[in-house]
Amino acid sequence: MGNLVQAELRKTTTTGLWWGLLIPTAVLALGWGLATGLLGQFFVDFAASGDVDEVSDFLGVTPDQWKVSLFGMARAINISTIFPMIFGAMAISGELSRRTITTTFLTAPSRVHALLAKMLVYVLWGAIYGLVIMLFLGIGVVATSDSGQLPDAGGWVMLTLVCVLSSILMTMFGVGVGALIPNVAGAIVLLLLYFLVIENVLHGVLAYLEVPAVIGFLPNGSINGLTGSVSVDLFLSSAGVVPTEIEDVLRAIAGAAGAQDWWLSGIVFLGWAGVVFAGGWAVTQSKDIT
Amino acid sequence: MHDGSGLIAVQNLTKQFGPVAAVQNLSFTVSPGSVTGFLGPNGAGKTTTLRMLLGLVKPTAGTATINGRPFHQLGQPGRVVGAVLEAQGFHPARSARNHLRVYASAIGVPDAQADQVIGLVGLSSAADRKVGGFSLGMKQRLALATALLGDPQVLVLDEPANGLDPEGIAWLRTFLQSYARMGRTVLISSHLLAEVEQTVDQVVIISRGQTMFYGPLEQLRQSQQKRVLVQPSDHNALATALRAAGVQAIEQLPDGRLAVSGVDSRQVADTALQAGVSIYGIQEEQVDLERLFFQLTSGQYAGHAPAPNPYQQQQGGWA
Numbered sequence: 001m002g003n004l005v006q007a008e009l010r011k012t013t014t015t016g017l018w019w020g021l022l023i024p025t026a027v028l029a030l031g032w033g034l035a036t037g038l039l040g041q042f043f044v045d046f047a048a049s050g051d052v053d054e055v056s057d058f059l060g061v062t063p064d065q066w067k068v069s070l071f072g073m074a075r076a077i078n079i080s081t082i083f084p085m086i087f088g089a090m091a092i093s094g095e096l097s098r099r100t101i102t103t104t105f106l107t108a109p110s111r112v113h114a115l116l117a118k119m120l121v122y123v124l125w126g127a128i129y130g131l132v133i134m135l136f137l138g139i140g141v142v143a144t145s146d147s148g149q150l151p152d153a154g155g156w157v158m159l160t161l162v163c164v165l166s167s168i169l170m171t172m173f174g175v176g177v178g179a180l181i182p183n184v185a186g187a188i189v190l191l192l193l194y195f196l197v198i199e200n201v202l203h204g205v206l207a208y209l210e211v212p213a214v215i216g217f218l219p220n221g222s223i224n225g226l227t228g229s230v231s232v233d234l235f236l237s238s239a240g241v242v243p244t245e246i247e248d249v250l251r252a253i254a255g256a257a258g259a260q261d262w263w264l265s266g267i268v269f270l271g272w273a274g275v276v277f278a279g280g281w282a283v284t285q286s287k288d289i290t
Numbered sequence: 291m292h293d294g295s296g297l298i299a300v301q302n303l304t305k306q307f308g309p310v311a312a313v314q315n316l317s318f319t320v321s322p323g324s325v326t327g328f329l330g331p332n333g334a335g336k337t338t339t340l341r342m343l344l345g346l347v348k349p350t351a352g353t354a355t356i357n358g359r360p361f362h363q364l365g366q367p368g369r370v371v372g373a374v375l376e377a378q379g380f381h382p383a384r385s386a387r388n389h390l391r392v393y394a395s396a397i398g399v400p401d402a403q404a405d406q407v408i409g410l411v412g413l414s415s416a417a418d419r420k421v422g423g424f425s426l427g428m429k430q431r432l433a434l435a436t437a438l439l440g441d442p443q444v445l446v447l448d449e450p451a452n453g454l455d456p457e458g459i460a461w462l463r464t465f466l467q468s469y470a471r472m473g474r475t476v477l478i479s480s481h482l483l484a485e486v487e488q489t490v491d492q493v494v495i496i497s498r499g500q501t502m503f504y505g506p507l508e509q510l511r512q513s514q515q516k517r518v519l520v521q522p523s524d525h526n527a528l529a530t531a532l533r534a535a536g537v538q539a540i541e542q543l544p545d546g547r548l549a550v551s552g553v554d555s556r557q558v559a560d561t562a563l564q565a566g567v568s569i570y571g572i573q574e575e576q577v578d579l580e581r582l583f584f585q586l587t588s589g590q591y592a593g594h595a596p597a598p599n600p601y602q603q604q605q606g607g608w609a
Binding site for chain 2: 004016099100101102104105106107108109286288289290
């Protein structure tokens with residue numbers, strides 16, 4: 001198994017795809033980080049101008065101590081992890097369309113071994129992407145935010161943890177979809193359409209039907225919940241007593257409307273990734289490689 | 291684990307792709323120590339058979355084993371069997387050396403082995419170039435290098451001469467023969483008998499998914515018959531005299547000559563002399579292997595034993 005993991009790792013490091021996708025990921029995270037700081041500053045200035053005292057009364061702290069950066073960071077992680085998901089999606093679909101899968105299967109004890117080794121390597125890559133996202137996001141936010149809006153040390157650790165976790169899970173989800181749909185363009189287009197358009201429309205419909213809790217169990221809803229819930233929790237822990245309506249608004253801002261607790265969200269998405277991977281595995285296991 | 295015999299055994303192998311029977315009840319064995327040619331026209335089921343042997347395609351019925359085991363039970367297959375298949379892909383952006391290193395680690399052999407096989411197939415100078423820029427022949431050499439990584443006991447090659455220049459084909463021929471002489475098993479497919487005639491010792495000839503001939507190439511050669519084309523002054527007198535001498539296979543050709551099978555020209559001439567028939571022209575004709583192969587694999591004979599008389603007129607058929 002160690003041999004196969006090394007082989008799969010070499011496959012990813014001997015072509016330029018890993019950095020070709022890592023660069024836009026880092027740029028996107030940095031951009032979101034900068035925007036988060038600037039928007040947060042604008043909002044805090046606006047709130048501190050005196051016209052919106054009621055809100056600050058609700059939150060029980062003065063506006064310059066609101067950790068507004070948390071919301072932008074949650075959103076930034078959600079968007080940036082699209083890239084590791086695409087990276088994962090090309091793991092198996094790329095081998096199928098380039099027909100390198102033949103040699104891969106000829107040199108592995110079984111297809112299960114080959115796919116598991118691949119999954120392990122992509123979990124590692126998911127973690128690397130997650131760390132890079134957090135690094136550049138952090139640089140962007142710190143450069144443009146006042147210290148009062150930034151999370152404390154524990155908050156940073158927690159955010160880094162969910163960012164890496166979210167990136168790993170998104171990569172795994174991508175690997176599964178890439179195995180299910182043996183066509184690189186098809187897999188990527190479907191993933192982008194689903195995560196950027198289809199599920200957002202679904203969220204709107206579910207909210208309109210007044211069953212927002214369902215959102216937290218959908219793939220994008222649950223992965224957003226993982227980061228969104230953590231950022232809302234961190235925000236609230238430094239604020240005073242917050243009425244439920246305001247909390248719902250805050251969750252929506254963090255992109256985690258209707259989401260479960262962060263850990264439950266993570267488990268729900270892991271379930272989705274598992275279902276997709278199991279489907280992709282079943283398809284690949286019985287496929288005739290002609 | 292496998293028995294290390296180097297034996298390939300295909301038994302009653304059948305593959306149905308929807309309504310199409312790609313391979314039907316195919317059986318043959320391939321022994322170590324010789325190069326076996328796996329021959330048949332395009333679409334005869336060669337590639338499907340080899341892919342079933344290598345665990346890439348699941349048989350509808352029957353078994354295909356290497357060293358007494360199906361492919362997925364070989365443990366570390368890369369060390370037992372090496373394969374060069376048609377449409378075997380390479381990542382265009384990966385260098386030849388890196389390609390080999392990827393699979394060297396999958397098989398569990400040191401990286402030095404990658405450099406060794408790349409030298410063996412004559413690609414050392416192109417080792418660090420991206421495979422996307424390789425010619426078909428270079429890719430074929432790289433595929434062979436990949437197959438050799440695990441120093442396998444069994445080598446399976448599907449149309450390996452494709453894209454190779456004459457020099458490359460000559461090199462491959464020598465290489466495969468010496469590989470087999472080391473006591474290893476080599477199975478090589480082709481749709482042209484002439485292409486492998488000088489390389490192989492044994493042949494398995496299939497057509498429409500069924501075995502047509504299976505045995506030593508020498509045996510196939512011996513089954514070729516000679517015939518004598520003769521232009522006599524009196525056709526009937528010569529035919530009668532030949533029949534009286536026990537020769538039955540006499541045929542009138544459209545050009546006015548008689549074709550006599552199973553005898554040599556001397557016997558025909560002697561018989562003509564005794565019968566008082568003049569001979570204006572006489573010629574011996576030998577049917578070549580390629581024509582025999584064509585007749586074995588043409589649709590006309592599908593489902594039958596090898597044709598006993600290769601002189602029968604072709605009627606349609608496909609090859």
